Amino acid sequence: MTTEIPRYFLEMTAQEVRLCGLLLQEHFGDVVEKVGTHLIRSGVLTLRALAHETKLALDLVKKSLCVLVQHGMCTFGPGRRGPAGPVEYRINCERILHMLRYPRYIYTAKSLYGDTGELIIEEILQRGQMTMSSTVKTVADRLTHNMPEGQSMDYSEVVSAFSRLVETHFLQRCPPMASAGSSSSGAVDTSLPVVTQPAEPESNPECYKLPYINLTGQGKRRRSSEDGEDDQRAAKKAKTDNSQCGDEGIYWQVNFLRFHLHFRDQAIISAVSCKLDQTSSEIVRTMLRMSEVTTPAHAAFTQALSANEIFRSLPSNYNIARPILDQYLTLLVDDPMEFVGKTGDSGGGMYVVNLHRALANLARATLESVVQERFGSRSARIFRLLLRKRHLEQKQVEDFAMVPAKEAKDMLYTLLSENLVQLQEVPKTPDYAPSRTFYLYTVNQLPTARLLLQHCYKTIGNLIERRLYETKENKRLLEKSQRIEAILASLQATGAETAQLTEVEEMITAPERQQLESLRHHINKLDSSENQVDETIFLLESYINSTQASR
Amino acid sequence: MTEVKVKKESTDPVDIENRIKELCQQFPHGITDQVIQNDMPHVEAQQRATALNRLLSVGQLDLLRNSSGLLYRLKDAQSASKVKGSDNQEKLVYQIIEDAGNKGIWSRDIRYKSNLPLTEINKILKNLESKKLIKAVKSVAASKKKVYMLYNLQPDRSVTGGAWYSDQDFESEFVEVLNQQCFKFLQSKAEAARDSKQSPMVQRNSSFATSHEVWKYICELGISKVDLSMEDIETILNTLIFDGKVEMTIIAAKEGTVGSVDGQMKLYRGVNPIIQPTGLVKTPCGLCPVFDDCHEGGEISPSNCVYMTEWLDF
Numbered sequence: 001m002t003t004e005i006p007r008y009f010l011e012m013t014a015q016e017v018r019l020c021g022l023l024l025q026e027h028f029g030d031v032v033e034k035v036g037t038h039l040i041r042s043g044v045l046t047l048r049a050l051a052h053e054t055k056l057a058l059d060l061v062k063k064s065l066c067v068l069v070q071h072g073m074c075t076f077g078p079g080r081r082g083p084a085g086p087v088e089y090r091i092n093c094e095r096i097l098h099m100l101r102y103p104r105y106i107y108t109a110k111s112l113y114g115d116t117g118e119l120i121i122e123e124i125l126q127r128g129q130m131t132m133s134s135t136v137k138t139v140a141d142r143l144t145h146n147m148p149e150g151q152s153m154d155y156s157e158v159v160s161a162f163s164r165l166v167e168t169h170f171l172q173r174c175p176p177m178a179s180a181g182s183s184s185s186g187a188v189d190t191s192l193p194v195v196t197q198p199a200e201p202e203s204n205p206e207c208y209k210l211p212y213i214n215l216t217g218q219g220k221r222r223r224s225s226e227d228g229e230d231d232q233r234a235a236k237k238a239k240t241d242n243s244q245c246g247d248e249g250i251y252w253q254v255n256f257l258r259f260h261l262h263f264r265d266q267a268i269i270s271a272v273s274c275k276l277d278q279t280s281s282e283i284v285r286t287m288l289r290m291s292e293v294t295t296p297a298h299a300a301f302t303q304a305l306s307a308n309e310i311f312r313s314l315p316s317n318y319n320i321a322r323p324i325l326d327q328y329l330t331l332l333v334d335d336p337m338e339f340v341g342k343t344g345d346s347g348g349g350m351y352v353v354n355l356h357r358a359l360a361n362l363a364r365a366t367l368e369s370v371v372q373e374r375f376g377s378r379s380a381r382i383f384r385l386l387l388r389k390r391h392l393e394q395k396q397v398e399d400f401a402m403v404p405a406k407e408a409k410d411m412l413y414t415l416l417s418e419n420l421v422q423l424q425e426v427p428k429t430p431d432y433a434p435s436r437t438f439y440l441y442t443v444n445q446l447p448t449a450r451l452l453l454q455h456c457y458k459t460i461g462n463l464i465e466r467r468l469y470e471t472k473e474n475k476r477l478l479e480k481s482q483r484i485e486a487i488l489a490s491l492q493a494t495g496a497e498t499a500q501l502t503e504v505e506e507m508i509t510a511p512e513r514q515q516l517e518s519l520r521h522h523i524n525k526l527d528s529s530e531n532q533v534d535e536t537i538f539l540l541e542s543y544i545n546s547t548q549a550s551r
Numbered sequence: 552m553t554e555v556k557v558k559k560e561s562t563d564p565v566d567i568e569n570r571i572k573e574l575c576q577q578f579p580h581g582i583t584d585q586v587i588q589n590d591m592p593h594v595e596a597q598q599r600a601t602a603l604n605r606l607l608s609v610g611q612l613d614l615l616r617n618s619s620g621l622l623y624r625l626k627d628a629q630s631a632s633k634v635k636g637s638d639n640q641e642k643l644v645y646q647i648i649e650d651a652g653n654k655g656i657w658s659r660d661i662r663y664k665s666n667l668p669l670t671e672i673n674k675i676l677k678n679l680e681s682k683k684l685i686k687a688v689k690s691v692a693a694s695k696k697k698v699y700m701l702y703n704l705q706p707d708r709s710v711t712g713g714a715w716y717s718d719q720d721f722e723s724e725f726v727e728v729l730n731q732q733c734f735k736f737l738q739s740k741a742e743a744a745r746d747s748k749q750s751p752m753v754q755r756n757s758s759f760a761t762s763h764e765v766w767k768y769i770c771e772l773g774i775s776k777v778d779l780s781m782e783d784i785e786t787i788l789n790t791l792i793f794d795g796k797v798e799m800t801i802i803a804a805k806e807g808t809v810g811s812v813d814g815q816m817k818l819y820r821g822v823n824p825i826i827q828p829t830g831l832v833k834t835p836c837g838l839c840p841v842f843d844d845c846h847e848g849g850e851i852s853p854s855n856c857v858y859m860t861e862w863l864d865f
Contacts, residue, residue, distance in 0.1 A: 271825040277745070327752045336798055337825065366829045368795060373832035377794065385793045402790050404721040452831070459836035462845065462853040469854040522863045532830030533837075539829070 012040060012093050015457040020096045022464045027099060028067055031056065035064035039074070039091045046079060046086040065089060071128035072174075072253060098256055100460065100534045105259050109170070116153075116161040119143065121170070121254060129174050129251040132162060133213050140219030153219040166208055169258045169293070173208070174251040175201045201255070211247040257297055264542055268358045271365075272332075272339055279320065280328055284339060286313050287353050298549035300356040306347025337361050356546045363449050363543035366536060370452060371420060378403055379411045383420065383443065391424060391440040412441060420448055446547055453540045460533050467526040474519050481516055484508055567594055567602040572611065572625060581615055581622035608639070640667060644675045648685050648699050655688055655698030728774060729787050734796055736760070736768050737821040759800070759818040762788060763809055781812075788819050798822050835862045 012020075017040050025033035038054050039045060045053070051061045068074035073095045079088035102125050110118035119139045124130050130138075136158045143153040165171045201207055265288045273281035290313050291302035311325050320328075329351055332340040338357050344350035364387065372380035381401050386392060392400070398408045415421040426438040471478070487504050508516075574582050574590060587599055603623060606612040615622040647664050648656055662672050676699065679685045687697045737760055744758035766784040769775065791797040797819050804816040831837040835858040836845075845851045853859065 274823050275825045277751075279751075324750060327750060331751055331755055336800075362826060365824065365826045369824075369826065369829045370832055370837065373828055374838050380795075381790065381793045384795055388793070400786075400789065401793060402726050402786065404723060455837075455842070456831055458842070459831060459834055462836050462856075462859075463834065465847055466853040466856070466859055518864070525863055529830070529834045532833050534830070536830040 013454055013457070015454050015461065016093060016097070017041065019457050019461045019464075020091075020093055022461055023096055023099045026464070028064075031060050032064040032067055035061055036068060036073070036091060036096070039089060040093060044079075044088045044090045046088050048086065050089065067128075071095070095256075100530065101259075101538070103531055104263070104534065105254065105256075108259060108262060109165070113161050113164060116143065116158055117165060120158070120162055120165060124171070124252060124254055129253050131249075131251055132159075132211060132247050133215050135252070136162060136213075136215060137219075140217075141221075142219070144219030144221050152221060155215055155217050155219070159213075159215070163210055166210055166252075169208060169255055171252050172201050172255040172258075173204060173206065174253045175204055176249075201253070211250050214246045260538070260542070261292075261297065263538055264355070264359070267362055267539060268339065268353070268355070271337075271358065271362060275337060276331065276335065279318070280332055282315065282318055283310065283325070283328055283332070284353060286310060286315070287340070287351065289313075291353075295355075298546065300546075301341065301352040301354050304343050304350040304352050307349040307351065308347045310351070311348075359539075359543045359546045360445070362539050364445060366539050367420075367445065367448055367452060371415070375411065375414065378407070379415060382408065382411055383415065386421060386441055386443040387445065391442045393438060393440060397441060416441075419451060446544070449540050449543055453537065453544065456533050456537045456540065460530055460537075463526050463530050463533070467523060470519060470522050470526075474515065477512060477515060478519075480512075481508060564598065564602055564605075567591065567598060568606055571602060571606060571623070575612070575623065575625035579625070581613075581617075581624035583620055583622055585620075587623075640665075640671065641675050641678060643667075644672065645679060645684065648679075649701055651698075651700060653700060653704045655700040657696060657698055661699070725775075726787065726790075729769065729784075730790060730794075732769060732772060732774065733765055733784070733787055734791055734821065736765060737791075737797055737819055741821040755820075759820045762817045762819065765819065785817065788817075791819075795824060796821060835859050 017037065020040055021033055021037045024036045028036075034054055034056065035050065039050065042053070047058070047061065047065070050065075051058045054061065065074060068091070069076065073092050074089055075092060076087045076089050079085045105125065106118055106122050109121035113120075116139065119142055120135055123135055123138055123142075136155050139158050140153045140155055143158070144151070147153065162171070265285075268288070269281045269285045272284045287302065287305055287310060290305055290309065295302045307326060307329060310329075311322055314320070314325070326349070329340065329342075329349065333342050333351070338354055338361075341352050341354050342349060343352055368380060368384055368387075371383045378401070382397060382403070385397065385400050389396075389400070394409065394412070397403075397412065398405050401408065403411070412421060416423060420443070422442050422444065424440045424442050425432070426440060427433075428436045428438065484504060484507055488501060491501060491504065570591060571582075571587060574586060578586070584599070584603075587603075588594075591599075603612065606623075607614055611625065613624040615624055643665050644661060644667070647661050658672060658676065661676075662669060665672070667675075676685070680687065683702055685699050686702050687699055689697055740760050741758040744754045747754060747757065749757075762781055762785050765788065766779070766781045769779065769784060788797060788799070792799055800818045800820075801815050802818060803814060805814075835856070836842060839845070839858060841851055845853065845856070847853065
């Protein structure tokens, strides 16, 4: 099985560092942010060096590292002085950036496995790693809470949802520690002489094996009238539940790579559906589904599938005749986008989905879309022209694009200043005299994609900062609103009269209410556009990674 | 070779000239000095030369050069009369302009070829223009440059820019209109094919249109004042390809099929984009002109961004 090239071996750009810092602060607080950002900037550090440089108490640094390791964002290993020396810590920036995508992971789990699946993924994402038994118990409790009085969620249902997630590889076991670590995962202890870095999850042969757990029962309903504080503490410390279920030490984490493959497949299917038609996209969906587990993660194309197999695996509600299927497959192969390729004739024809080609096409469409929206359709025409024809002179650009000379010049210079288009000099004489040199315009897809990716990171950073600003500006109002809500809740619980409730409600004036409403609208808009920009990031990142993997 | 009538020997210069003219008529491709000598062996070289020069100066003979030597040819009576009354220099300039054909020639090039001073050239050009023998055409490549060509010639495409230029202005609107019309035609054809619910292969094939079909449709629409050729329509269709709205395939076609060029036919089809506008451009930052200047704590920052404020309140 091929592995992802760890991005933390490459340098992080300023925008990525900024974004990681913002995400760490939002999810884990200031201290973790400080430790994490410092570690990103310095590369690899020992515990002592880290504490010294951040000027934080050793205790705090230890706890921050715990949090980061728990979530898989920080790895540790033998330092430069060898196994006998202090352990060194390294941040995994890519994993931090995955936090942007949490809503998408949760939503996917919901669409595939319902509410149960959604909550399982949400819990594991929130805590980084969990045992199966504690996940089941927590999720059952949460589901029970939302069910009508008297009903509760049985553990077995949650267990079956969990099993399905593992079977389809969306969840995987955390790689076991080679050293004699304690049962709580990733505890840092620099006094141990031999500490090795956890290996890749899939190198563990039991990566997707479900443990036998002794767990029966149903979710417990949390009563709001009972000790509210106790319940909160209990919810936070669910991990250290004392009842033994038989799976101690076996921790599960979300398999991000699998989710990413799923997103990639979704993007390809939707592209086929737009370009061709619904039936063609269903055929491609079938092909991708069939080759899910047999295709390595960074392969350029799926395993070859015969037309016979595809025909047998089509969903039953797609009643198309065999010759018609052959026609659809031929059309897919002939399409200029080359989503599907034909590799042989046995079994009625052997077909593959061209994954890397599809990613390149999607990235290209993304670039074109950005140029079109930002600079207009004629600049987009020039951009597409240069993508197709590679190198063109000024005059040729004008002629092909049918744009008047003055405007063409203007557009090309604008694109050039934004670095979306490059100028290549081809001299006719060795002295590079301007009058005897060809000046050719060109577009290189890969560097342009990298550039746009950095723009995306900066954009999300901007959106997050604006959201924090909006919240800060209205802090007083938000706090007041929260106080009023708390007062109302307690009054309702003790059975107050309607008149009293109305009196309390009116403590918030109408303009304040409006301001709160507009604030909520702003925050929602900023949140949803973060998700939208993340979609762009996903396409560009997948494309860039695919080009590196094929080297 | 027709038989040459043996005439009474005469050294009369007019007779020599007439004889030369007759020989020219016999050999419309032109005669060399050798031919004249063979015909009239008694005439001295000097007399021959005089006669030839006289005929040349009155413009009845054309002097040409080929690989074997000089050729003399009878000039058209029509063109001969045209330049009657002009002096040598004008004739020279006229000659040069005529040689340039329908591409025209720039005044500086005329100067190089004729070795005449600029003032003379300008005078002659004005003279010829007033006599309606030549005309000036503005070149589309460089708007200040004027090329001269014979009055009754159609300027070549490279000078006027072809169908897309009228009076040196690129007709952007015209191109736009054609662009939209071609796209609508292809789009409706594709939709008709999709709605026909036939087998996918037939659907796809019927959604294609050859460049010939598109050309016919546009001609029938009658929106163009100038005649458009199939190549013109193909350049318009290419711009649609670069707009990402149309794709093209080339198929082999039998020679003689309507619309085929060199055994090939170009087929065009309207297509849909494969993605919706990407997430980045749905935010103000994706379209912001001062994106690079923006950072927290600066004059332009996310906190005080006016574009964001407007967008949030939308």
